[in-house]
Amino acid sequence: MTLPALLHAVIFDMDGTLVDNMRYHSEAWVALSQRLGVDATAERFEREFAGKKNEEILPVLLGRPVAPEELTRLAEEKETHYRSLYSPHLSLMRGAEAFIARLRGAGARLAVATAAPTENRRLVLDGLGIRSLFSRVVGAEEVTRGKPAPDIFLSAARFLEVDPASCVVFEDAVNGILAARSAGMTAVGITTTTPPEVLREAGAHFVAPDFATLPPELEARLLITPSRAPGC
Known part of the structure; x- marks a missing residue:
């Protein structure tokens, strides 16, 4: 898979990705x-x-x-x-708050796609006051199959009205990386629960321990100005 020069939408897994839980x-x-x-x-x-x-x-x-x-x-x-x-212990992953703010400032479209049930989403997204930062939160009840099927990420892309190929997914689990790749999206593994080599073997294009230390090549594709992102 050839990675696109610019990525216009970002889809976050929740558990193990936005929060280290x-x-x-x-x-x-x-x-x-x-x-x-x-x-x-x-x-x-x-x-x-x-x-x-x-x-x-x-x-x-x-x-x-x-x-x-x-x-x-x-x-x-x-x-x-x-x-x-x-x-x-409720808290955002290191660097997530600043990274999301930078993405929003760059005009990227943001969503959460998680298998977590409603009450768990409420605990994290409302407990941390971050639900409004995302255009859409897609839950497991909205799709037939969980990860590693691509359904939940494809659903998020439809809600964001973007081509799956222009999306990047942040995930911590092998099943999530497999789902992102199956959806035709760029996959980034956050190494809270899974070693980087295992995430890479599953198909992760990039890996990082948190959002404060993302690879510069990935940030260059993401942190863009609206004028550089036709179709956004």
Whole structure:
């Protein structure tokens, strides 16, 4: 894939990307697994399940079909526990606030695309007061398939009214990088939960530990003036 000279839209994953919270998700998943008598590790959740919807995770975790009522109950148990763990630590990823401000000043179109359920999105986006910074927030309930399918990123591009090829996605998980690449978008891996070499192997065009230390080549493609971005 040849990268476009200019990238006109930016789509952010939320968990592990805008906020460094995946350890709390993993802790909540492990606690639920142990209560259910299932042997599962935090590493498995971060490697295999990150970016997927709860209704995709639970049948695999339990090794059987899960009725809608049970799925709703178990998902709520896990998410409530996660929110109780993470709420005291709520904060934006290093450099994210300044980076988003620079993008907005450059006229880039911004969206969030996340598998996080409504209450989790409310905790982060409203708790940090950043929801209004994005033109659209796309949730898992708006698409049929979770990551690594490209659906949620393609939906965000449609809402932003941009060509997928002009979008860059920021992600922390292998499933998210695979989804971004499948959508035909530039993929940037944030290394909060996954080593840079693993993200690169999955297809990340760039990797960085946070938003304060992004590769200069990527910033040159993103931090543009409206006059240099026809069609924006």
